[in-house]
Amino acid sequence: MEGRLWIQNLALVPRICVPDPAPMEVCYSVGIEDIGGLEAPERAQWLRVLQLELSRMASHLFAFGGHAATTGMYSPMFWGFADRDLILDLFEELTGGRVYHIYNIPGGVRRDIPEGFLDRVTSVMDYIESRLSDYDNLLFTNQVFVDRARGVGTLNQQQALEWGVTGPNLRATGLAFDVRRDDPYLVYDQIEFDVPTEQAGDAWARTLVRRKELVESIRIVRQVVERLPSIPGPIRCPIPNPLAWNLPAGETYTRVESSKGELAYYIVSNGGDKPYRVHVRGPSATHAVQVLENLARGSRLEDVAQIMFSLDACPPEVDR
Amino acid sequence: MSDIDHKARGSLLNPIKNWQFFGRKPVTESLDPRPASLNYRGFHLNDWEKCIGCSTCQKVCDNAAITMVRIPGLPDDPVKGVRNERPAIDYGRCCWCALCVDLCPTGSISLSREYVHTCTEEEIGSYFVLPDPNGIHGEYYGLGWSKSEDADLVDLERQSMAESAPEARIGTFDEIVGGFDPQQAIVEPRAASSAACATIPVRPT
Numbered sequence: 001m002e003g004r005l006w007i008q009n010l011a012l013v014p015r016i017c018v019p020d021p022a023p024m025e026v027c028y029s030v031g032i033e034d035i036g037g038l039e040a041p042e043r044a045q046w047l048r049v050l051q052l053e054l055s056r057m058a059s060h061l062f063a064f065g066g067h068a069a070t071t072g073m074y075s076p077m078f079w080g081f082a083d084r085d086l087i088l089d090l091f092e093e094l095t096g097g098r099v100y101h102i103y104n105i106p107g108g109v110r111r112d113i114p115e116g117f118l119d120r121v122t123s124v125m126d127y128i129e130s131r132l133s134d135y136d137n138l139l140f141t142n143q144v145f146v147d148r149a150r151g152v153g154t155l156n157q158q159q160a161l162e163w164g165v166t167g168p169n170l171r172a173t174g175l176a177f178d179v180r181r182d183d184p185y186l187v188y189d190q191i192e193f194d195v196p197t198e199q200a201g202d203a204w205a206r207t208l209v210r211r212k213e214l215v216e217s218i219r220i221v222r223q224v225v226e227r228l229p230s231i232p233g234p235i236r237c238p239i240p241n242p243l244a245w246n247l248p249a250g251e252t253y254t255r256v257e258s259s260k261g262e263l264a265y266y267i268v269s270n271g272g273d274k275p276y277r278v279h280v281r282g283p284s285a286t287h288a289v290q291v292l293e294n295l296a297r298g299s300r301l302e303d304v305a306q307i308m309f310s311l312d313a314c315p316p317e318v319d320r
Numbered sequence: 321m322s323d324i325d326h327k328a329r330g331s332l333l334n335p336i337k338n339w340q341f342f343g344r345k346p347v348t349e350s351l352d353p354r355p356a357s358l359n360y361r362g363f364h365l366n367d368w369e370k371c372i373g374c375s376t377c378q379k380v381c382d383n384a385a386i387t388m389v390r391i392p393g394l395p396d397d398p399v400k401g402v403r404n405e406r407p408a409i410d411y412g413r414c415c416w417c418a419l420c421v422d423l424c425p426t427g428s429i430s431l432s433r434e435y436v437h438t439c440t441e442e443e444i445g446s447y448f449v450l451p452d453p454n455g456i457h458g459e460y461y462g463l464g465w466s467k468s469e470d471a472d473l474v475d476l477e478r479q480s481m482a483e484s485a486p487e488a489r490i491g492t493f494d495e496i497v498g499g500f501d502p503q504q505a506i507v508e509p510r511a512a513s514s515a516a517c518a519t520i521p522v523r524p525t
Contacts, residue, residue, distance in 0.1 A: 007473075008382035011417035082347040089357075096361040096431075096465045102417045110422070110471045111359060136324060137334075146326045208324060234470075241475035242423065243379055 001278040006032055006106070007242035009275070014100040016280060017314040019062045022048075022055035023258035025104040028278075030185065031267040032106035034252040036239075043228070044108035044235045045186045050121075050224045051094070051103055052186075052256070053217045057128070058087040059259035060210040060217075063312040067207050068139050070305040071148045076139045083131060086124045093117060108236030118225045125218050125225075132215070140211060149204035153295040153307035156201055163294065164286045167261025168213060169311055172198045172205040179257035190227075193220050203303075203310035210259075210312070246273050260284050260312055280317070288313030356433040360464035361416040363434045364409050364451035368394075370428035373403030377420035377429055385413035386420065389450060411437070411447040418465045425474050427467040434461035 001009045013028045014021030026048050033040060040048070065080025088098040093114055095101035103109055139145050155165070157173040170177060176195040180188040196212035198205035239245065249271040255264035261283025270276040292311060296304050331337075356362060373394070378386040386407045394404035407420070407429065421430055432455050439446045454460050484495040 004382055005380070007419065008380065011382045011415050011419065079347065092360060093357040094359070096357070096359040096418065097416065100415070100417075105471075105473075111468070112470060114358060140324050141326070150326060204326070211324070236470060239473070239475075241477070242419075242473050243376070 002275050005242065005273055006245055006247055006275065009278070010105060011100075011102055014102060016282065016317050017258065017260065017263075017284070018099065018316060019314060020055050020059035020259040021100055022051045022103075023256045023263050024280075025102065026052060026186075027254050027256045027263055027265045028267075029104040029106045030256075031252050031254040031265045032247065034254060035250045035267060035269050036106065036247050038107045038237055038239065040108045041233050041235060041237060042187070043112075043231045043233045046224055046228050046231055047109050047113070047235060048104065049186050049188065049191070050221060050228070051091075051101065051109075053220045053224070054087050054090060054121075055101075056259040057214055057217045057221075058084045058091075059312075060214050061087075061128075063259070063309070064135075064139065064207045064210055066312075067149070067203070067306060067309040068145065070309045071145055073139065073142070073145060076135065079131070079135070079138070083128055086127065090117075090121060090124060093120070105236065105239070107239045108234070110236070112235050113228070118228065121221060121225055125221055128214070129218055132211075135211070140208065146204060148303075149207065149306060149310070150200070150202055152203045152303045153299060153310060154200065154202040155291070155295060159294075160201070163291050165261070165291055166283050166286075167257065167259070168209040169206055169261065169283075169287060169291070171195065172209045173201040174199045179255055179262055183255065185254075185256055191220055191223050203306055206310045206312070213259075244273065246271055255281075258283065260314055260317075261287065282314070282317040284313035284315075284317040287311040288315070288318045353436060355462070356435055356464060358433075358464070360431070360433045360435070361418050362432045362461070362464050363411070363437070363449070363456040364407075364420075365430050365432050365453055365455055365463070366407065366451040367428040367453050368406060370426045371406055372401060372426055372428075373405035374401065374425060375403075375405065375407070376423050376425055377407050380419045380423045381414075382417065382419065383413040383415055385410045385415075406450060408448060408450045411449060419473075421465055421467055422471045422473045424467065425476070430466035431464045432461050433464040434459075 001012060004012070009028065010025060013024040016024050032038075061080040061084040065077035068074075068076035091101055092098045094117060095103040095111065103111065155163075155173060157175055160170050160173045160175070174197055176197045178195040179185070180193070181195055193216045196209055196216065198209050247269040249269055251266070251268040253264060253266050255262055257263070262281070263283060264281035266277070266279040266281065267275055268277040288308070288311065292308055292313070295307050299307060373388065375388045378388055386409060388405040389408045390405050392404065394406070395402050396404035416431065418431055429451070434455050434457070437446070437456055449456050489495055
């Protein structure tokens with residue numbers, strides 16, 4: 001990233017986490033705004049929240065479908081994929097890209113919502129909400145799944161804190177910490193939502209936290225849909241010519257809550273047209289390496305896959 | 321605590337209840353091609369009448385997917401900033417970020433709603449495309465991501481010249497050379513030749 005212009009990295013950062021790319025671009029853009037003294041207009045901030053929450057939902061549907069598949073249950077995975085596709089349709093309409101949105105730009109977002117878009121968002125939310133009871137029936141109260149996932153890969157709160165666990169994996173140990181609520185960014189301080197927790201800290205608890213967060217994300221998206229029409233204004237503040245943009249010297253550490261956990265960017269500018277240093281503090285590198293290694297020790301071989309999936313790590317972000 | 325009871329056991333009648341799925345709309349859909357959305361970032365289109373061959377798209381391309389190809393016969397007037405080159409896209413490298421569209425000074429380049437291209441190994445060169453107004457297969461699929469007021473990143477204001485430190489400035493003309501862009505050099509050839517002398521250090525007065 002240090003060899004590319006500030007703006008060129010926008011196309012690169014979503015690749016760090018394929019299932020949940022939105023937090024990557026938002027965090028990077030907010031970091032540049034911090035250093036450059038820019039402020040995204042309010043409408044852009046609401047649009048970013050909409051993008052982040054839709055991305056979180058898509059990622060969670062992917063995650064618990066994946067966890068189900070590791071216990072031999074493929075139907076929840078197919079259902080999760082099919083329902084996630086409806087969210088990808090929304091992304092296609094809003095951002096032009098289904099998986100890699102590249103929707104953010106330092107200073108705001110690149111497109112306003114198309115006509116009738118919010119109605120389509122509402123109908124997808126209604127549909128996904130109506131599917132939750134099917135998911136519960138098929139997966140979360142299914143005794144095959146419950147017996148397989150409960151008590152597997154258990155970590156307690158102290159271990160979670162020592163090992164640097166964040167996000168749903170930390171909340172599954174009973175600690176209600178969420179960057180959106182405890183260190184609000186964008187307009188999350190104007191939005192009502194709960195931080196669901198579980199106490200058990202096992203694979204089942206982790207997946208259940210994601211299931212509950214899906215409900216909270218639907219709640220947040222509905223609030224955005226309600227508020228967005230009354231928020232006027234531009235969606236981007238002016239930025240200098242991106243090809244000759246020498247960002248002032250400075251450094252910043254910005255963090256957001258991704259679907260995997262706490263995601264942060266440490267960005268240093270030395271006043272040039274390219275970053276001097278960009279470091280991505282991602283949740284998956286922690287979860288998929290030291291946490292998985294600790295949890296897998298002494299567990300049954302057939303459970304390793306589901307421990308891995310219940311931690312919901314993102315391989316491209318682990319490889320660094 | 322969870323509102324989903326892990327001890328709850330399903331009813332024996334559940335298999336019968338599942339028959340309801342026969343009455344529901346299937347969640348899977350056929351693989352027939354469907355039209356992409358209006359903002360879709362598909363294969364490139366380029367309006368050759370508008371394009372001036374400035375290579376801004378090539379400069380912003382983060383994957384080095386764009387090569388400027390010289391097309392004999394097209395207008396070529398460096399003084400007016402018009403070159404007889406047109407961008408060619410290597411789809412083995414392109415990531416469809418559309419930064420080339422947002423930075424195009426003339427708005428000639430845009431993305432279409434076309435998204436399917438397959439070929440045999442012998443035709444692998446077909447991934448290297450010189451976009452025209454009709455798209456990769458000559459069948460216009462409609463305009464996708466194009467330049468809009470919101471996404472226009474072109475800034476035609478002249479950038480201020482970087483200032484060197486006094487001790488560097490006193491010894492050479494580096495500051496002037498650095499601030500003298502290549503386009504200006506073509507317009508003012510005499511100034512360019514003077515600037516070329518600037519690498520020779522001068523004695524501080």
